Amino acid sequence: MKKILNDPAAVVAQSLLGLAAAHPDLLRVTTDPAVVSRADGPRPGKVAVVSGGGSGHEPLHGGFVGPGMLDAACPGAVFTSPTPDQIQAAVSRVDGGAGVLLLVKNYTGDVLNFETAAELLAADGVDVRTVLIDDDVAVRDSLYTAGRRGVGATVLVEKVVGAAAEAGADLATCERVARAAVAGARSMGIALTAPTVPHVGEPSFTLADDEMEVGIGIHGEPGRRRERLTDADGVVAALLEPVLADLPFAAGDEVLLFTNSMGGTPLLELYLAHGIAEQSLVDKGITVTRRLVGPYVTSLEMQGMSLTLLRLDDELTRLWDAPVRTAALRWGA
Known part of the structure; x- marks a missing residue:
């Protein structure tokens, strides 16, 4: 294992301190419990939008805290759900009295811990609602979930809901926007290599040089199938075809196309793949009006x-x- 770190057990806390040092105008960070919150929070009369999950998916979620997106994020240990007390602490720092919307990726640990936190918050009189994100078409159930996993759509949901809350929408409207975005989003991923969790010290799985895992999860979970590595056209087709079929998307639709690197794929290759995907959608009569790469x-x-x-x-x-205006995503501000 070659990584830039000190003690693997301290990697999340030290990374959070670096995040705070890099963005003092945007963020307030604590490490016990680990919470990233807006520097200008809480905002009285504003719905607070809170999310979180295991670390190792950066910039998700802490990189999306700021005006127009999340009010707070709860980073767990690497690939490990945040705890209910973390979630409560995050809410306490950003609750402006207009209610709280929790955005939760559909992984069993996340769901259980956010559910517990929501019950405790409700008992304390907080108006709290939860929306699950479950956009991954690769598998219906996995090692980590009952139902579909929450993956790439998380960024898109956090953005549109954050914008609604920033504009003064009430809790019911923010929840409706979140559910609409979840309902209209589908994702699928592919892996060429495995991640190495710092405290484990070895790859999560093994792929031969000529293999790829189709339908991978963001924690290194297995996907639909393992097959021989193909070229970029074949990779894009393997991802796009099941996504298009699932909703289904059809000629005449206007869509946002999000082409995401799992961490080790450089922009040179990512833009190449995005161009192929966009042309494929054009050929099918689907109009790409917004993009994220x-x-x-x-x-x-x-x-x-x-x-x-x-x-x-x-x-x-x-x-x-x-x-x-966040550490990882900003425009128009």
């Missing part, structure tokens, strides 16, 4: 990529375009 939902240093499609309407397009 880059390493936004990663799996440590895994080589691989994912494609996410979000079916757009006027409201979702407006919310996507709204100003955002």
